[in-house]
Amino acid sequence: MTSISFSGLGLADPVLRALNAQNYTTPTPIQAEAIPPLMAGRDLLGIAQTGTGKTAAFALPLLHKLAALKSRPAPRTARALILAPTRELAGQIADSFRLYGKHLDLSIAVVFGGVRQGPQIKALARGVDVLIATPGRLMDHLGQGNIRLSEAKTLVLDEADRMLDMGFVRDVRKIVRDLPHQRQTVFLSATMPKEVEKLAREILGDAVRVEVTPKVVTVAKVEQIVHFVDASAKRSLLTKMLENPDMARVIVFTRTKHGANRVTTFLHKASIEASAIHGNKSQAARQKALDGFKSGRLRVLVATDIAARGIDVADVSHVVNYEIPNEPETYVHRIGRTARAGAGGVAVSLCDPSEKGYLVRIDRLTGQTLAGPAPRLGKPQSGNRQNLASKSGPNSNPNSPKSRPQTEAGRRRRRSRGASRRKAA
Numbered sequence: 001m002t003s004i005s006f007s008g009l010g011l012a013d014p015v016l017r018a019l020n021a022q023n024y025t026t027p028t029p030i031q032a033e034a035i036p037p038l039m040a041g042r043d044l045l046g047i048a049q050t051g052t053g054k055t056a057a058f059a060l061p062l063l064h065k066l067a068a069l070k071s072r073p074a075p076r077t078a079r080a081l082i083l084a085p086t087r088e089l090a091g092q093i094a095d096s097f098r099l100y101g102k103h104l105d106l107s108i109a110v111v112f113g114g115v116r117q118g119p120q121i122k123a124l125a126r127g128v129d130v131l132i133a134t135p136g137r138l139m140d141h142l143g144q145g146n147i148r149l150s151e152a153k154t155l156v157l158d159e160a161d162r163m164l165d166m167g168f169v170r171d172v173r174k175i176v177r178d179l180p181h182q183r184q185t186v187f188l189s190a191t192m193p194k195e196v197e198k199l200a201r202e203i204l205g206d207a208v209r210v211e212v213t214p215k216v217v218t219v220a221k222v223e224q225i226v227h228f229v230d231a232s233a234k235r236s237l238l239t240k241m242l243e244n245p246d247m248a249r250v251i252v253f254t255r256t257k258h259g260a261n262r263v264t265t266f267l268h269k270a271s272i273e274a275s276a277i278h279g280n281k282s283q284a285a286r287q288k289a290l291d292g293f294k295s296g297r298l299r300v301l302v303a304t305d306i307a308a309r310g311i312d313v314a315d316v317s318h319v320v321n322y323e324i325p326n327e328p329e330t331y332v333h334r335i336g337r338t339a340r341a342g343a344g345g346v347a348v349s350l351c352d353p354s355e356k357g358y359l360v361r362i363d364r365l366t367g368q369t370l371a372g373p374a375p376r377l378g379k380p381q382s383g384n385r386q387n388l389a390s391k392s393g394p395n396s397n398p399n400s401p402k403s404r405p406q407t408e409a410g411r412r413r414r415r416s417r418g419a420s421r422r423k424a425a
């Protein structure tokens with residue numbers, strides 16, 4: 001958090017009242033850095049992850065700007081367009097706009113795939129102040145003439161890197177061409193690989209660059225534990241871990257949709273209530289699982305990375321990397337689901353020998369030593385294969401630092417590198 005206050009930023013009174021009601025007193029670093037240039041009309045390139053307060057960073061100045069407009073938007077037009085890669089993120093952005101804009105008489109519409117078009121067409125027909133959309137469904141609406149973007153004076157591209165990962169880049173380019181040249185553009189991305197940088201250059205004008213890269217900072221807030229196990233031992237270890245009542249609100253990550261289904265099924269067999277969210281689930285099923293998880297009715301949410309991207313649920317006590325992600329940035333995103341808005345959290349990774357290389361790459365990105373000292377890619381070390389679950393007695397807690405590989409090789413390595421339970425530097 002920062003030393004300036006929201007009122008010091010000059011935001012319109014109805015926006016300030018909404019923030020007060022949320023008990024937001026101080027802007028987060030990205031808000032403090034992004035809001036002033038955005039209120040001055042500048043374009044912005046923001047490098048920030050979910051959990052940094054990036055949504056309010058672009059929503060508040062936009063709401064401030066819209067608050068000053070007296071007229072209603074013309075039918076089938078939008079005054080601002082927010083593009084997001086997933087339905088969940090689009091829904092959450094819309095929730096934030098409704099929350100921060102609750103004292104303003106604005107129309108906010110959200111359009112994404114997987115649900116009927118009818119209600120969306122109706123909402124667009126009236127004209128909207130803020131349109132939040134995933135690219136695919138927006139392309140459908142544009143193609144059918146349900147909306148034009150010629151009046152959209154503000155464009156926000158949220159999670160641009162994920163948008164590219166998901167193959168939306170062509171759609172994004174086409175959509176951007178429909179917007180007026182004279183506009184304010186905000187481009188947000190958690191990471192900045194070359195292609196993302198290229199897209200940013202294409203669509204941004206003279207932009208202020210704001211980098212809140214809490215990669216190390218974010219991971220530092222999360223207590224990180226790695227269990228080196230055989231793949232076949234992961235099921236029993238996860239089931240055992242979930243006996244710990246401290247694991248009150250848990251997201252279990254898998255790399256694939258099938259993986260998520262498999263985990264959910266074996267948890268059900270062990271009488272642990274869990275729901276999966278991933279791209280093959282209907283929107284209704286995803287929303288039901290997310291609502292249950294948010295309200296605390298559902299303790300375990302099993303998610304793929306894309307479905308979980310941007311999920312903003314407070315008080316996630318634990319993130320479990322049931323499968324280690326093959327992109328190191330994804331690890332940072334995953335563990336960022338816990339430790340939201342300054343709180344602490346625990347991330348437990350179950351690493352089988354084939355995944356050791358992924359852990360090494362994560363270490364390179366985050367500057368940690370989760371994988372141990374000087375490991376070689378693709379060469380799992382013998383002690384790391386230790387089946388932790390089989391070593392855990394019935395009363396042992398696999399979250400405990402005592403639950404470590406018990407072989408001599410394991411002991412030697414532990415002595416040399418500290419422990420298999422590590423905190424970020």
Ligand code: AMP
Pocket residue numbers: 023024025026027028031049050051052053054055056312340341
């Ligand atoms: P975001 O990075 O936009 O997903 O936001 C992460 C979380 O931080 C959300 O739960 C927001 O409600 C919360 N948040 C955003 N800005 C602030 C603030 N200035 N003070 C406290 N919480 C905030």
